[in-house]
Amino acid sequence: MREFRKAKGVTERYTSLDELRTAFGLKAVRKRTTDAEKLKAQREKFVGTCKVCKQPLSWIEGTNTLACKNPECKGVKMTSKNEDGTDKVWYIPVTRMLDSDGMEIALRLFEE
């Protein structure tokens, strides 16, 4: 990036537009939309729905996990046979892990 002249004989070099914004006293760019309707739609689309109860998943703040918080929903039903031949049933909660790109989107959409 080229040198910017701040005053006579004083130049500064910036390596990113973020640095330039900070140096000129501008606020950081917010990538979140200001349109409330659009934000709601983006949030709904991002979290998706629980595959068992079809309710929207919720992002657990501070983690990379989306989970179904519906108290009625037990999760995915799993079955197998015990050694004595009786049925064994258990449930696995519905969750979704976010990768680093997903985390960036989650922070942008949900963090205040």
Ligand SMILES: [Zn+2]
């Ligand atoms: Zn559910």
